[in-house]
Amino acid sequence: MPPASRDDWNTLEPPEVREPLDYSASFDIRRERQLSAGLIPECMEDKWFIYRDGDWLYFHRSWTGALIYRLKLDFDAQSVFVTESWVNRESEQYSSTDTAYDRALVDYLIRGLLLKEQVPFPRPKMPGIRGLLFKLAGKAMMFQHSIVGSSNVPTHTVDDSNGG
Structure with missing residues (x-):
């Protein structure tokens, strides 16, 4: 199967309002x-469209086409490095404002969806009683489904180390 490309999905142009994500990783x-290879949604349950164009990796929401994350890749003989990254901050397209959570989520999208690693899904910070109720009410798995769907990833545990 050929790698995903921009032409495989309806996408929006990059947002004018963005913030440095300061995500760094090496693979x-x-x-x-x-x-x-990226990721092309196969059904309504798939929430992300991901593709590489040149040295950039693009992460679009599949339903809206909004570009949420963009990561620049650099290479040497042994590794692939993320050397630059940003997150969409146009509130009409993406409501999150928690940069630390966005870093954790993009790491999950790379490791869980693209690399097929068994990694826990990150939970946003919810301190105190709100975090406890979220966990006890079983909403953690519903939240995971709303963010990444379920058809193209195995069931992962939710990472509770980020709050609660």
């Missing part, structure tokens, strides 16, 4: 093919 060069 073994043998994972470059998986990173470059």
Whole structure:
């Protein structure tokens, strides 16, 4: 199957309002093919469209086409590095304002969706009673489904270390 490309989905142009994400990571060069393959939604349950164009990795919401994250990749003989990144801050397209959570989420999208690693889904910070109620009410898995869907990823545990 050929890698995903921008032409595979209806997408919006990059937002005018964005913020540095300050996400950095490195991956073994043998994972470059998986990173470059991207992800094309197969059904309504798939929430992300991801593709690589040149040195950039693009993360669009599948329903709206909004570009949420963009990461610049650099390469050497042994590794793929994320050297630059930003997050959409146009509130009409993306309501999150928690940059730390966005870093955790994009890491999950890379490791869980693209690299198919078994990684826990990050939970946003919800301190005190609100976080406890969220956890006890079983809303953590519903939240995960609303963010990434369920058809293209195995069930993961929710990472409770980020709050609560």
